[in-house]
Amino acid sequence: MTFDALREYCLSLPGTAEKMPFGETTLVFTVADKLFCLTDLEMFESMNLKCDPETALLLRERYADVLPGYHMNKRHWNTVLLTGAVPDPLLRDWIEDSYRLVVAGLSKKQRETLL
Numbered sequence: 001m002t003f004d005a006l007r008e009y010c011l012s013l014p015g016t017a018e019k020m021p022f023g024e025t026t027l028v029f030t031v032a033d034k035l036f037c038l039t040d041l042e043m044f045e046s047m048n049l050k051c052d053p054e055t056a057l058l059l060r061e062r063y064a065d066v067l068p069g070y071h072m073n074k075r076h077w078n079t080v081l082l083t084g085a086v087p088d089p090l091l092r093d094w095i096e097d098s099y100r101l102v103v104a105g106l107s108k109k110q111r112e113t114l115l
Contacts, residue, residue: 001088003044009092010037013099015114032110036098044082046070049098051078059094 010016010029019028022038029037039047051059053075059066060078065085069077080086080094103111 001082001091003039003041005088006037006039006047006091006095009095010099013096016099031099031102031114032106034102034105036102037095046079046081047095048072048077048079049094050076050101051094051098052101055097 007018007027011018013031015031016036017030017033019030020026021028025040025042027039027041028035036050037047048069048071056068056076056078060068063086065081065083067079067081068074070079072079078094080091082091103114106114
């Protein structure tokens with residue numbers, strides 16, 4: 001997945017915004033100010049995605065390019081290396097799963113505004 005493809009896909013999800021709260025090189029995609037995807041602009045080699053804890057462990061076992069979330073809560077976040085080993089459709093599924101997990105944690109009113 002290229003940076004442009006990641007950015008385009010994330011921004012296609014309802015209510016998504018991009019921010020840089022962690023400095024000039026870390027791009028963060030949010031929904032209702034809650035993070036669901038992070039990546040480094042200078043070294044676009046990985047992305048961090050929120051994940052169900054049980055699924056996170058399964059993905060780490062199955063894919064060598066899926067690691068515990070770097071600088072994140074390792075129970076709820078994975079770092080996915082962007083080496084090309086994981087197909088783009090699967091990466092998009094994981095991004096959408098991360099987005100849905102965050103949306104599920106929003107208040108009813110916040111969720112309704114996204115629809």
